[in-house]
Amino acid sequence: DIQMTxxxxxxxxxxxxxxxxxxxxxxxxxxxxxxxxxxxGKAPKLLIYRASNxxxxxxxxxxxxxxxTEFTLTISxxxxxDFATYYCQQYNNYATFGxxxxxxxx
Amino acid sequence: xxxxVESGGGLVQxxxxxxxxxxxxxxxxxxxxMNWVRQAPGKGLEWVSGISGxxxxxxxxxxxxxxxxxxxxxxxxxxxxxxxxxxxxDTAVYxxxxxxxxxxxxxxxxWGQGILVSVSS
Numbered sequence: 001d002i003q004m005t006x007x008x009x010x011x012x013x014x015x016x017x018x019x020x021x022x023x024x025x026x027x028x029x030x031x032x033x034x035x036x037x038x039x040x041g042k043a044p045k046l047l048i049y050r051a052s053n054x055x056x057x058x059x060x061x062x063x064x065x066x067x068x069t070e071f072t073l074t075i076s077x078x079x080x081x082d083f084a085t086y087y088c089q090q091y092n093n094y095a096t097f098g099x100x101x102x103x104x105x106x
Numbered sequence: 107x108x109x110x111v112e113s114g115g116g117l118v119q120x121x122x123x124x125x126x127x128x129x130x131x132x133x134x135x136x137x138x139x140m141n142w143v144r145q146a147p148g149k150g151l152e153w154v155s156g157i158s159g160x161x162x163x164x165x166x167x168x169x170x171x172x173x174x175x176x177x178x179x180x181x182x183x184x185x186x187x188x189x190x191x192x193x194x195x196d197t198a199v200y201x202x203x204x205x206x207x208x209x210x211x212x213x214x215x216x217w218g219q220g221i222l223v224s225v226s227s
């Protein structure tokens with residue numbers, strides 16, 4: 001089974017900051033990685049697929065990079081609506097999620 | 107994208123059974139694999155099960171293999187999750203989720219609102 005590890009678990013930031021979340025796979029997954037945003041009581045929302053492709057309608061301040069085993073999600077110019085929990089998900093071998101990174105207000 | 111509405115959740119005793127349903131609309135249902143993803147209270151997301159568009163291929167997480175069964179009725183645009191031998195650790199919000207790409211690698215572009223399953227005596 002492929003394990004996904006996100007860091008950090010919690011990230012405190014301010015509006016306007018640039019934040020970076022890392023996701024590591026236990027084995028190579030090529031670029032088969034997606035990122036989701038989840039707010040309390042809501043379903044996850046797809047942000048990025050195939051490591052770096054922005055889903056339609058998602059603001060361009062979100063970006064993804066990486067391949068193989070190491071990936072990053074970057075939010076530039078953090079906005080109030082961005083305070084949420086973010087999950088990575090590999091889909092090289094069905095689906096495994098990372099444990100999540102909560103972005104909260106500093 | 108599509109619209110997904112789950113139903114069938116509730117409180118069940120340990121060892122009991124429950125069947126979840128997910129009604130789909132606004133996309134060609136038979137073209138897409140469908141999945142169940144769960145989230146225990148205060149915890150992260152866990153993929154539970156997936157089924158191909160035709161229903162011929164089914165996949166399960168190790169944590170539910172042998173206890174849960176996924177199925178679909180393409181005439182009703184509905185996917186099901188039959189959950190047997192339920193345990194306290196199955197307590198979670200269960201989401202129905204649609205694959206983005208027909209027949210391809212599976213990330214999820216549409217999600218239901220989620221339905222709570224509580225396993226407790």
